[in-house]
Amino acid sequence: MAHEIKAHITGTVWKIEVEVGEQIEEDDDFTILESMKMEMPISAEFDCVIKEILCKEEDKVEEGQVLFVVEEV
Amino acid sequence: MDIHQLESCTSTNDLALNAVEGKNGETWIAFAQTAGRGRRHKGVRRTWFSPPDSGVYFSILLKPNCKPAQISGLTLVVGAALCESLRSHEIDAWLKWPNDVFVGTKKLAGVLTEGSTSGGMLERIVIGVGINVNMSSDAIPDELLGNVTSMLMETDVPTSIDRLQVALDARRTILEKCDLFFKKDFASLYAYVVRYDESKGIEVETNNGVGRAVGISPSGALEVENEEGMFSVNAGEVRFLFRR
Numbered sequence: 271m272a273h274e275i276k277a278h279i280t281g282t283v284w285k286i287e288v289e290v291g292e293q294i295e296e297d298d299d300f301t302i303l304e305s306m307k308m309e310m311p312i313s314a315e316f317d318c319v320i321k322e323i324l325c326k327e328e329d330k331v332e333e334g335q336v337l338f339v340v341e342e343v
Numbered sequence: 344m345d346i347h348q349l350e351s352c353t354s355t356n357d358l359a360l361n362a363v364e365g366k367n368g369e370t371w372i373a374f375a376q377t378a379g380r381g382r383r384h385k386g387v388r389r390t391w392f393s394p395p396d397s398g399v400y401f402s403i404l405l406k407p408n409c410k411p412a413q414i415s416g417l418t419l420v421v422g423a424a425l426c427e428s429l430r431s432h433e434i435d436a437w438l439k440w441p442n443d444v445f446v447g448t449k450k451l452a453g454v455l456t457e458g459s460t461s462g463g464m465l466e467r468i469v470i471g472v473g474i475n476v477n478m479s480s481d482a483i484p485d486e487l488l489g490n491v492t493s494m495l496m497e498t499d500v501p502t503s504i505d506r507l508q509v510a511l512d513a514r515r516t517i518l519e520k521c522d523l524f525f526k527k528d529f530a531s532l533y534a535y536v537v538r539y540d541e542s543k544g545i546e547v548e549t550n551n552g553v554g555r556a557v558g559i560s561p562s563g564a565l566e567v568e569n570e571e572g573m574f575s576v577n578a579g580e581v582r583f584l585f586r587r
Contacts, residue, residue, distance in 0.1 A: 278411040278460065282578040297461075305578045306563060307418045307442035308456040310411050315462060328550075330578065333412050 272321065275338035277331040278312060281305030286327055288320045293343060300338050303331065317343045346514075348507065351375040355402035356457060356471040365404045365467070368518060372401040372510045376473075397478040397493065399506040403514060405468040407525045411460060414468060416529030416563035417521070418442045418456045419536045421470050424520040425452055426539040428513040429474075432504075434497050437541040439583060440556075440565040444474075448585045449492035451475055470521075472513060477503045533561050546584040549576045556583075 281303040288300050299311040300320075318340035325337045345366060352358060355371040357378075362369065375395050407414070422438045429436040429444065429452070436452075439445045444452035452474040459466045478493035494504050524532055542556035547567055554569030564575035 278463070279415065280412070280577060305415065307454065308414065308458065310458045311460065313460055328579075 271342055273318070273340050273342060274336045275300055275312060275314075275340060277303060277333055277335045277337055279303055279305050279308075279310055280333045281308075281310070281331065283325050283327050283329045283331060283337070284309065286323065286325070288323070288338070290320050290323055293317070293319045301325070312337070314340075319343055345369045346511075347371045349373045351377065353378040354471075355400050356455060356469050359402040359404040359469040359471075360457060360459065360467070362404060365406075367404065367406045369404045370401055370514055372399065372507065372514075374399060374506060376400050394478060394482050397482060398473060398475050399510045400471070400473045401510045401514060402469050402471045403517060403521075405470065405521060407465060407468065409465055409525070410463065411458065411465055413528075414458070414465065416532075416536075417468070417470075417524060418454055419559065419563050420520050420524050420529065420532050421454050421456065421472075421517055423532075423536045423539045424517040425454065425472060425474075425513055427520075428509075428516040429494070431512065432494060432498075432509065434494055436539070438536070438539040440540070440542055440559060440581065441563075446492050446497050448583075449490060451492050451494070451497070470517065472510075472517075474509060474513070476506045476509055529563055530561060533559075536563075542583070548582040548584060550579040551576060 284302045284304045286301045288294060294314050295317050296314050298314050302309055302311045321341050322339040352373045354376055355373050358371045418441050422442055425444050426436040426438050435446055436444050442454040443450055455471040458468045475493035477495045480496060483491055537559055540559045543558050545556045547556050551574050554567040557566040557568050560566050564577045566575050
């Protein structure tokens with residue numbers, strides 16, 4: 271089943287930690303967002319495979335914006 | 344609340360981030376760091392210049408039980424609280440948006456806030472602070488001369504300043520203001536934050552273009568104006584050119 275991973279804050283994508291096709295575990299980071307010098311990782315809530323990456327580093331993103339699509343394993 | 348004092352460590356932020364049983368308000372204070380870090384920029388983690396016996400570095404662990412978006416503006420509140428504390432030590436500190444404390448055109452202290460989430464909620468926030476307390480001008484590398492200062496350099500005290508007391512005073516003020524922030528919101532502390540904002544009129548370079556700082560907006564953004572109009576900066580690098 272596909273899940274959308276959304277930005278939990280409005281900010282900038284600092285680093286993308288995953289690649290399409292990669293399988294990651296619960297608590298692994300998808301990306302780290304930055305806003306006003308606060309760094310906030312978005313972490314996986316379950317084991318999953320990265321299906322799509324819809325952002326790139328240095329993108330400005332809004333809270334709620336879909337950044338990744340994953341499939342739970 | 345627990346306060347841990349260390350002569351040296353890799354990074355106080357790492358200690359706080361990794362403290363599995365850590366409690367709200369628990370603080371790690373170090374007098375030297377071997378791997379202190381500043382903010383990341385363009386893929387590179389800046390290091391925080393930490394010469395021995397001169398600075399104090401501390402990290403406060405907070406567990407506010409809220410969503411990540413609810414802490415927007417927290418770094419500004421922390422920076423303002425740091426300015427308030429430093430001014431009580433007769434330092435003419437101001438908040439350079441969003442997380443640096445300056446005296447004039449030179450950096451005195453910085454804040455790095457890091458969070459971690461679990462189940463969509465903030466599991467913890469770590470507020471990391473580094474303050475140049477007793478650094479003398481001859482300890483500053485050539486490439487940083489003119490850009491950094493210390494409490495000792497800015498005052499006329501003849502002896503070293505008590506670094507632990509500086510950290511404890513700053514911690515107290517930061518915790519007071521963070522408590523208000525989480526009980527209410529950034530809007531309730533906006534007037535307090537702008538009290539320490541002296542950016543108006545300074546030329547800045549941002550990812551959106553160059554302009555002159557207007558000030559900090561009620562949402563916590565830095566407002567900038569140029570010939571094309573006004574724009575707001577919420578994230579990314581802002582370089583203050585210090586030309587009025």
